Amino acid sequence: MEKLIEAIKDIAIKANGSTEPMGFLYGVVISVSPLEILCGQKLILNEERLLLSENVRRISVKCSVTWQTESNDAHSHGISGEKEIILDKSLKQGDTVLMIKMQGGQKFYVLEKVVN
Numbered sequence: 181m182e183k184l185i186e187a188i189k190d191i192a193i194k195a196n197g198s199t200e201p202m203g204f205l206y207g208v209v210i211s212v213s214p215l216e217i218l219c220g221q222k223l224i225l226n227e228e229r230l231l232l233s234e235n236v237r238r239i240s241v242k243c244s245v246t247w248q249t250e251s252n253d254a255h256s257h258g259i260s261g262e263k264e265i266i267l268d269k270s271l272k273q274g275d276t277v278l279m280i281k282m283q284g285g286q287k288f289y290v291l292e293k294v295v296n
Contacts, residue, residue, distance in 0.1 A: 209275045
């Protein structure tokens with residue numbers, strides 16, 4: 181019976197492709213250039229092992245605006261159009277981040293900054 185259990189485990193591991201399934205973990209940014217994130221007390225992840233979501237990057241976004249200006253002297257006019265704005269949500273030293281360890285444990289997807 182024990183050999184059967186071991187055989188089933190081996191099949192499951194091979195089918196899964198890894199003994200390390202994906203999971204969530206926290207890290208702290210210890211360097212921005214080059215980007216390095218400390219996980220736990222010893223594991224330092226470098227840029228080659230990190231994938232960044234748009235939630236932790238500097239991105240450009242186009243937005244449409246339409247509004248009426250207001251003033252105290254009864255003068256107003258409409259404004260409308262499309263504008264490109266920059267959202268700088270890039271990582272800073274000391275930021276705590278939530279990451280997803282990809283299957284196999286070689287790549288880590290940086291999902292969000294953690295705000296207390």
